[in-house]
Amino acid sequence: MAELRLARRSSFLPLTGLMCVVLLVFVSVASASRDVVSENNETWRDPAGETRGDSHHKTNSTAHKKAFPVLSFNYDHVQKPFEISLWILLALLMKLGFHIIPGVQNIVPESCLLIGVGLLVGGIIKAIGGEAPVLNTKLFFLYLLPPIILDAGYFLPIRPFTENMGTILVFAVVGTLWNTFFIGGMIYAVCRLEGGQLASVDPLSCLLFGSIVSAVDPVAVLAVFEEIHINELLHILVFGESLLNDAVTVVLYHLFEEFTHEGTVTVVDAVLGVVCFFVVSLGGILVGAIYGILGAFTSRFTSHTRVIEPLFVFLYSYMAYLSAEVFHLSGIMWLIACGVVMRPYVEANVSHKSYTTIKYFLKMWSSVSETLIFIFLGVSTVAGPHAWNWTFVIVTVVLCLVSRVLGVIGLTYIINKFRIVKLTKKDQFIVAYGGLRGAIAFSLGFLLTNSEMKNMFLTAIITVIFFTVIVQGMTIRPLVELLAVKKKKESKRSINEEIHTQQFLDHLLTGIEDICGHYGHHHWKDKLNRFNKAYVKKWLIAGGRSTEPQLISFYNKMEMKQAMMLVESGSAAKLPTIVSSVSMQNIQPRGPTRQRAIPSISKSREQEIRKILRANLQKTRQRASFLQQTRPDDRPV
Amino acid sequence: MGASQTRTEHKYQDLADKTGFSLEQIENLHKRFQQLSDNDNTISREHLDSIPSLANNPIRKQIIEAFFDKRNQHQNEVGSYEEIGFEQFLMVMSHFCPPSLTTTEEEKEAMRKEKLRFLFNMHDTDNDGTITLVEYRKVVEELLSKSGDIEQETVKAIADAAMLEVASTNVPHMAPDEFYEGITFEHFQQILKGLEMETRMHIRFLDVDTPTLRCGNSTS
Numbered sequence: 001m002a003e004l005r006l007a008r009r010s011s012f013l014p015l016t017g018l019m020c021v022v023l024l025v026f027v028s029v030a031s032a033s034r035d036v037v038s039e040n041n042e043t044w045r046d047p048a049g050e051t052r053g054d055s056h057h058k059t060n061s062t063a064h065k066k067a068f069p070v071l072s073f074n075y076d077h078v079q080k081p082f083e084i085s086l087w088i089l090l091a092l093l094m095k096l097g098f099h100i101i102p103g104v105q106n107i108v109p110e111s112c113l114l115i116g117v118g119l120l121v122g123g124i125i126k127a128i129g130g131e132a133p134v135l136n137t138k139l140f141f142l143y144l145l146p147p148i149i150l151d152a153g154y155f156l157p158i159r160p161f162t163e164n165m166g167t168i169l170v171f172a173v174v175g176t177l178w179n180t181f182f183i184g185g186m187i188y189a190v191c192r193l194e195g196g197q198l199a200s201v202d203p204l205s206c207l208l209f210g211s212i213v214s215a216v217d218p219v220a221v222l223a224v225f226e227e228i229h230i231n232e233l234l235h236i237l238v239f240g241e242s243l244l245n246d247a248v249t250v251v252l253y254h255l256f257e258e259f260t261h262e263g264t265v266t267v268v269d270a271v272l273g274v275v276c277f278f279v280v281s282l283g284g285i286l287v288g289a290i291y292g293i294l295g296a297f298t299s300r301f302t303s304h305t306r307v308i309e310p311l312f313v314f315l316y317s318y319m320a321y322l323s324a325e326v327f328h329l330s331g332i333m334w335l336i337a338c339g340v341v342m343r344p345y346v347e348a349n350v351s352h353k354s355y356t357t358i359k360y361f362l363k364m365w366s367s368v369s370e371t372l373i374f375i376f377l378g379v380s381t382v383a384g385p386h387a388w389n390w391t392f393v394i395v396t397v398v399l400c401l402v403s404r405v406l407g408v409i410g411l412t413y414i415i416n417k418f419r420i421v422k423l424t425k426k427d428q429f430i431v432a433y434g435g436l437r438g439a440i441a442f443s444l445g446f447l448l449t450n451s452e453m454k455n456m457f458l459t460a461i462i463t464v465i466f467f468t469v470i471v472q473g474m475t476i477r478p479l480v481e482l483l484a485v486k487k488k489k490e491s492k493r494s495i496n497e498e499i500h501t502q503q504f505l506d507h508l509l510t511g512i513e514d515i516c517g518h519y520g521h522h523h524w525k526d527k528l529n530r531f532n533k534a535y536v537k538k539w540l541i542a543g544g545r546s547t548e549p550q551l552i553s554f555y556n557k558m559e560m561k562q563a564m565m566l567v568e569s570g571s572a573a574k575l576p577t578i579v580s581s582v583s584m585q586n587i588q589p590r591g592p593t594r595q596r597a598i599p600s601i602s603k604s605r606e607q608e609i610r611k612i613l614r615a616n617l618q619k620t621r622q623r624a625s626f627l628q629q630t631r632p633d634d635r636p637v
Numbered sequence: 638m639g640a641s642q643t644r645t646e647h648k649y650q651d652l653a654d655k656t657g658f659s660l661e662q663i664e665n666l667h668k669r670f671q672q673l674s675d676n677d678n679t680i681s682r683e684h685l686d687s688i689p690s691l692a693n694n695p696i697r698k699q700i701i702e703a704f705f706d707k708r709n710q711h712q713n714e715v716g717s718y719e720e721i722g723f724e725q726f727l728m729v730m731s732h733f734c735p736p737s738l739t740t741t742e743e744e745k746e747a748m749r750k751e752k753l754r755f756l757f758n759m760h761d762t763d764n765d766g767t768i769t770l771v772e773y774r775k776v777v778e779e780l781l782s783k784s785g786d787i788e789q790e791t792v793k794a795i796a797d798a799a800m801l802e803v804a805s806t807n808v809p810h811m812a813p814d815e816f817y818e819g820i821t822f823e824h825f826q827q828i829l830k831g832l833e834m835e836t837r838m839h840i841r842f843l844d845v846d847t848p849t850l851r852c853g854n855s856t857s
Contacts (some may be wrong), residue, residue, distance in 0.1 A: 420735045421836050489831045495799045496828045500756065503780050504696065505838060508759075511700040512733055513840050514690040517669045520841050523690070530693065549781055555795050 090121075091371040109473045111223040111374050115466070118378015126382055134380045140443045141331070144373050146321045147365035148219055149332050150314070152243065153339035154362060160236040163521070167415050167423075168237060171431070172244035175407045176214055180252055182403040183396070184210030190395050201453060204260045209457050211252035212445050213400060213464055217438030218242040218332070220465075223370055224436060224473040231486040234427060238434040246332040246440075247281040253444060254328060280329050288337025291320040295338065296345035296540040309354040310361060313346060345540040348553070352560070352608065373439045380442070381462050387455035396460040397467050400437070408432040426483050433476060436468040437461075498554050556605060563612055652724060656731035662842045666730060670723050679720035680704075695783040699759050704729050708758045715764055735839035749835045750826070756838075757825050767819030770800055803828050 075082075094117050098110060161168070184207035191201045221242045225235055255273045262269075295316035302309045320338040324331035347355060408431050416422045423431075445461045448454045480487075510522040649663045658666070673688070674680045685691070685701045694700065705721060707714040710728050718725065732755045736745055760768045760776055768776075774796040781787045804817045807824045820828075 420839060420841055422737070494802055494828070495795065496802055497832065499777065499780070499795075499799060500829055501832055501837065504756070504776070507694055507696045507780070508700060508756075509733070509838070509840055511691055511694045511697065512730070514688055514694070515669075515673075515685065515700075515704075516666070516730070516840065516842070517672070518841075518843055522840065526693075549787075551777075551780060551795065552787075552791060555798065558798075 087375075088368060088372065091375050092368065094375070095367075095371050107474070109224050109227055109477070111220065111370075112470045112473055114371055114374035115378040115469065118375040118380075119382055120378070121375070122379035122382030125379070134376075134383055137443045137446050140373070140376075140439060141325065142322075144369045144376075145219070145440070146318055146331070146335065147362065147369045148222065149243075149321075149335045150317050150339055151362040151366035152218060152222060152239070153336035154313075154317075154343055154358075156336070156340055157232065157236060158340065160232050161240055162525075164233065164236060164240070167419065168240035168244060170411055170415055171237065171241040171408075173248055175241065175411055176216075176245045176248040176252075178407045178410075179214030179400075179403050180207065180210040182210075182406075183214055183399050184208075186399050186403075187392075187395065190391065194391050202260075204256055205453055208253070208256035208260060208448070209453075209460075211249060211256055212441050212457075213396065213437060213461055214403070215245050215249040215437070215441060216242040216435045217440050218246075219370060219373060219440070220436035220438030220469050220473075221434060223374070224469070224476060225434065228477050228480050229488045230430065230480060231488055234430050234434075234485070235488070237427075237431055243332060243336055244281075247284060247330040248277065249440075249444075250328070250330045251277045251280050257448075281333060284324065284330050284333035285337045287323070288320050288334035289341045291316050291323075291334070292338040292341030293540065295342045296349070299346045299349040300540060302349065306351050306354055309350045310358045313342065313358050314361070316342070345537070348541045377439055377442060377465070381466075385455050386459045388459055389456055392456055393460045393463045397464055400464055400468075404435045405432045408435075426485055429483070430476075430480070430485055433472060433479065436472060437465050438469065439465070441465060495555060495558060498551065503551055560605075560609060560612075563609055567612055652727055656727050657734050658727065658731065658842065663727065665843050666727060667723060670726055679722050680726065681720045693783065695781070696779050699779065702762075703755070703759050706758055708764065709755060730842075733838065733840050734842070736835050745835050749833070752834045752838045753826055753829060754822065756834075757822050765819075767821050768825070769819040770796065773800055773820070 091114075094114065095110070098113050184203075187209065188201065188203050188206040191206070216238070218239065221239055225238065251273065255269075255276070259269065295312055298312050298316070299309060302312070317335055317338045320334045321331040324334040346358075350358070408428050412423050412428050412431075441461050442458075442465060445454075445458050448457060506522065506526070510526045513520045513522050649660055649667075652658070652663055653660055656663075670680070673684050675684070682701055682705065685704065686697075691697050691700075702717070703709060704726065705717045705719070707716050707718065709732070710725055732752055734748075736748060740748070757768070758764075760772055762772060762775070774792060777796045777799075778787075778792045781792060800817075800820070803820050803824055807827055808817065
């Protein structure tokens, strides 16, 4: 019976999806080729074939007297929101479908499936003859990209990021520059050699093309890497590179675009380009940080209006992004800086519920955006004007691969001289293989104004994107298994880990560095922490939390989590496995008094924990005897 | 001139083989040693205490103690020195060497064990082979010592929770009247197992001489 239900359900969803597709297609066809509809009396041919009985009869029977329309059909009114919602719904249903159908997940990454769906939908629309919505640049850069970047930036693991900052920067800046010039130069050479249709391509256009196609894309990297769970170091290397190279891409793109209009390049222009790069990157980080501080400062005063707290986080970050776009600067860097700076202070200020809300909203939006991007990519591929040139496309794809591999090997050789923990060959391979291109390249290509080359470039870009996402995305998982690359360790942050690695080890290494006498990584980190504690936290964190040392706040968080876990599990049968039969009695030296596990914490914290525990602890009170020690009722008020 | 130079290099070569440093690194560390000891041959606790940048470190005492701890010299002695020479200084520093590209898996395991042993020795002050609850509480107290007024209750609670965790992961089923003596070295290794200490517990040792080394004890 269960199998029957499951079988029915799994065949139900694609059916729903198909129905949605059909409905959507007809809707878009109808909207693409309809006449003006007068308000009430005209009958509208419903796509499924049935005509609206009422109004039809009315119009047929009464030529002069306008009867009161019981049911009218007015689609223009809601067309836009309706279509948007339908698209989003379709995308999410597809996503749902992939997760329900067993086995598909392990072979094909989600991004490929979504592109496939996009292709299918695009194909259907084109076959019908309607006009498919294209991934236009405004939609992409203003609405679809920011949630993903904000999600990535807000939850960026700071420690590995700062520890590997040098490596990431080298890969992002030097690597992208190398890719751009290598690809641009070689393409130009090939075009010259090939002649024919390609002879008219000038060097600046090639360089422009190179700059578009050489940047590693954060959306694609996130989509693929999230499913393969490789170790933290590699993940942050590739991902950090994809985020930071946006600054370089933006500068190069604008630079070359200006140059193609001018026609000539002077030394002054080149120097200005370099200056522009510094302005974009450093200025970006600075201004993004200012937005972040503003956001943190605002959150200090929200203790009475908890409900709107998450909105501040979103709005400040989005404003940062939009401000950057006003100046044609790198919105991604601004957004990341804002999120990273804001996070520790906001988290200390907002309530637990707001924290959960922020987390889930960000994840939700970024998930929807990602899905939509890939589907639209598929649709736009079918819809867009194409100019297929075998040589150009093949050469581009090959060059992308070659330049990536060469770049990574060359740069690692230099980087390893400065790194303490060197990058092995396996690491290098994954970094090189993980350089995926994605929708950003496509959108930038779309912005090109030089139409004669535009179609050819676009076709090549799309091919590169498809190749990297589909071929590399699909094969990276078996390759990771084959090469036995270290996977992400299952992190259960325990208090022992916190004490020994974060706190103790940090101080120990700082001390040893001081004894050695040189100012290394740890020394500066320690200085920054102390500055943070002494000055910044006072301004940005409300109330007593501002002086709380990290160990204590970590401990409180852990206690809260354990309390929530207890409450959610409900019955003693499902108590978490952390609870073994070891209890406080076993570790105390002899003493009649039983110690409590909850420390004396601030009043508001106590209220929160107390509320949570009291609300649901009635059931578990009788069963779990060890709870005697943690019941809040015992404590003297 | 030539003879004494070869003699020094020979002496350093010995140390280099024992500790794993390169000759340049030993040179630099020797210069630093001279600075710290006021050009004497040995360093005492007061010398290390007087480093100004160390003053803000909450676990300063333990770090200094670790240099004078005989257990860290890998010679199976116990107790502590009053003063240490350059060789002992180097031995302690060698615990912070990073693994290189050529280190094999076994060597990495051995390195990890050595580093964990160093950490363990820092906590186990009475050298009975276990970290008892009292010792653990001391650790937490020291860690929080620079962060303003911390109540004893909090310190005790954190230490208790940590101890409970170690006990539950290592000896999950204890009867209510059994007593968990303390964290042994095996248990210590167990709880910090997944962290790959050999890639975390290291600092950069300079191969080249930098100007900051010249400034003496007045650097802050």
